[in-house]
Amino acid sequence: MIQMFNVFKNYDPMSPALIDISLHIRKGEFVFVSGPSGAGKTTFLKLIYREELPTRGHILVNRRNIAKLPPSKIPYLRRSMGIVFQDFKLLNNKTIFDNVSFVLKILGVPIAITKKKVFNMLRMVDIHHKMKSFPPQLSGGEQQRVAIARALINDPALLLADEPTGNLDPELSMEIMRLFEEANQKGTTVVVATHNPALIGCISNKRVIMLDKGRIVKYY
Amino acid sequence: MLRAIRYFLREGWSSLWHNKGANLLSIAIIIVSLYVLGVFLVLSTNFNHIIERWSEDVQVNIFLDENLSEPALLYLQERLSILPEIGEFIYISKQEALQRFQILFPSLQTLPDEIGENPFPSSYELKIKKEYQTIDGVRGLASRLKSLDGVKEVSYDLQWIERLSTVMKLLRVIGIFLVGVLVFSAVSTTANVIKLLAYARKDEIDIMKLVGASSWFIKGPFLVEGMLQGFIAGIISIGLLYLSYRLVAYYLALSYNLLFGFLLFTFLPLEYWLGIIGGGTLVGLIGSSISIRKFLRY
Numbered sequence A: 001m002i003q004m005f006n007v008f009k010n011y012d013p014m015s016p017a018l019i020d021i022s023l024h025i026r027k028g029e030f031v032f033v034s035g036p037s038g039a040g041k042t043t044f045l046k047l048i049y050r051e052e053l054p055t056r057g058h059i060l061v062n063r064r065n066i067a068k069l070p071p072s073k074i075p076y077l078r079r080s081m082g083i084v085f086q087d088f089k090l091l092n093n094k095t096i097f098d099n100v101s102f103v104l105k106i107l108g109v110p111i112a113i114t115k116k117k118v119f120n121m122l123r124m125v126d127i128h129h130k131m132k133s134f135p136p137q138l139s140g141g142e143q144q145r146v147a148i149a150r151a152l153i154n155d156p157a158l159l160l161a162d163e164p165t166g167n168l169d170p171e172l173s174m175e176i177m178r179l180f181e182e183a184n185q186k187g188t189t190v191v192v193a194t195h196n197p198a199l200i201g202c203i204s205n206k207r208v209i210m211l212d213k214g215r216i217v218k219y220y
Numbered sequence B: 001m002l003r004a005i006r007y008f009l010r011e012g013w014s015s016l017w018h019n020k021g022a023n024l025l026s027i028a029i030i031i032v033s034l035y036v037l038g039v040f041l042v043l044s045t046n047f048n049h050i051i052e053r054w055s056e057d058v059q060v061n062i063f064l065d066e067n068l069s070e071p072a073l074l075y076l077q078e079r080l081s082i083l084p085e086i087g088e089f090i091y092i093s094k095q096e097a098l099q100r101f102q103i104l105f106p107s108l109q110t111l112p113d114e115i116g117e118n119p120f121p122s123s124y125e126l127k128i129k130k131e132y133q134t135i136d137g138v139r140g141l142a143s144r145l146k147s148l149d150g151v152k153e154v155s156y157d158l159q160w161i162e163r164l165s166t167v168m169k170l171l172r173v174i175g176i177f178l179v180g181v182l183v184f185s186a187v188s189t190t191a192n193v194i195k196l197l198a199y200a201r202k203d204e205i206d207i208m209k210l211v212g213a214s215s216w217f218i219k220g221p222f223l224v225e226g227m228l229q230g231f232i233a234g235i236i237s238i239g240l241l242y243l244s245y246r247l248v249a250y251y252l253a254l255s256y257n258l259l260f261g262f263l264l265f266t267f268l269p270l271e272y273w274l275g276i277i278g279g280g281t282l283v284g285l286i287g288s289s290i291s292i293r294k295f296l297r298y
């Protein structure tokens, strides 16, 4: 599903964010990207959904070199993914319901189906009672759950989650991981970036990529 | 597709409403340019009306040589009857011309007697067919008539219309220039207003891109907003134009006689209304699509 060949990423010449990354994440895997703050986890994910391009090396997603993807195809790449951003990236002037249903609107899913799906998804992350609120009226953890709902709503082939439980208590974190595991069992490839070892412990059938200062230090 | 358009309309309208201040600015500028355009259109349609009315009774007179022989006269008559421009024509003999003069100017009745002979030449009065009643058509006809044997002089009264057409041509040039400048400034104002609004919503646009919205999907509401600006401006300027028209028509009616002012001064036909509203919408569309483009680069 995701192949990287000697990928380097430098935001500026002096301090590289990723150094010589080569790996293969297969379809259906549940992968953690772990490591201390500043290790390059977010950068790693950004390369996959093509917010950033590698300074050197090649990245294939579904066997396609995404650096060569024409701009008009980028939306389609991202529609096949669900992304939980570290900073949520919710639309502040849209309600919670509209934030989540926006993804389905892009896909052209009929209203009736959208309503049902969104309501179910919001209930799964236990935020359905705030459906008509706007993001700024929600706590950090609540916003995070909206972001998770939005990422899962279109049954993505690939789920990229950046520190998805950073604002949640342990109990809720476990529940979210159950949701991810469920999606994974239904065929979604999952990549979760986290520095929280407890989270990694939640999942039995997994792989772990340990990053430190931009290098892979462990991969099992 | 239909759903997308409905979504664009809703979003575009709500943004228009939320950002009344900035949007009013570009609406105002579009109104000004459409209003000026409209004024020129009203003037030129009315001048056209006047020209049409006038040329309806364009009459050409040809004056004949003295002592034209009977066969020559018949020959001339035949030539006149095969010219396509000419509808009816009547012959006016020297005697008839004199009588007409005497009826028209009773106080000068004795003048011919004093001169001693009848000074009026015989002539033909030609009525021009409607489809040939253009300035160029009449001119061309006149020069052909002049070259006929037995024709001494050709006269036609087109000066007034010619002058009016010159004024109209001038008016058209000024109008095109002025409207061009105004349309340009309207487009750039719309572009800048939409750019401002897009800047304010840059985060939102970036998020939409990240969750897979196509550029059309992001662009749509902004384009609709620009088009709504132009559409609203179009409707308002039609309203203003009509008000001004009524006002001017009222004063015309006061200063001339009522019927003259009312009959002659008309408002724009419906196609022009639609043209003005459509033009405004187009201005808004062009302005917004110019400025939104650069926000959509990946």
Ligand SMILES: Nc1ncnc2c1ncn2[C@@H]1O[C@H](COP(=O)(O)OP(=O)(O)OP(=O)(O)O)[C@@H](O)[C@H]1O
Pocket (backbone or CB within 6 Å): A011, A012, A015, A016, A017, A035, A036, A037, A038, A039, A040, A041, A042, A043, A044, A086, A195
């Ligand atoms: N847009 C950017 N411009 C310049 N440098 C950047 C940018 N984004 C990240 N970096 C740098 O790249 C390195 C890796 O950052 P990254 O965000 O990938 O770390 P991370 O592992 O996600 O950290 P955290 O756990 O704190 O989220 C850091 O040193 C960071 O300062």
Ligand SMILES: [Mg+2]
Pocket (backbone or CB within 6 Å): A041, A042, A043, A086, A162
């Ligand atoms: Mg990070």
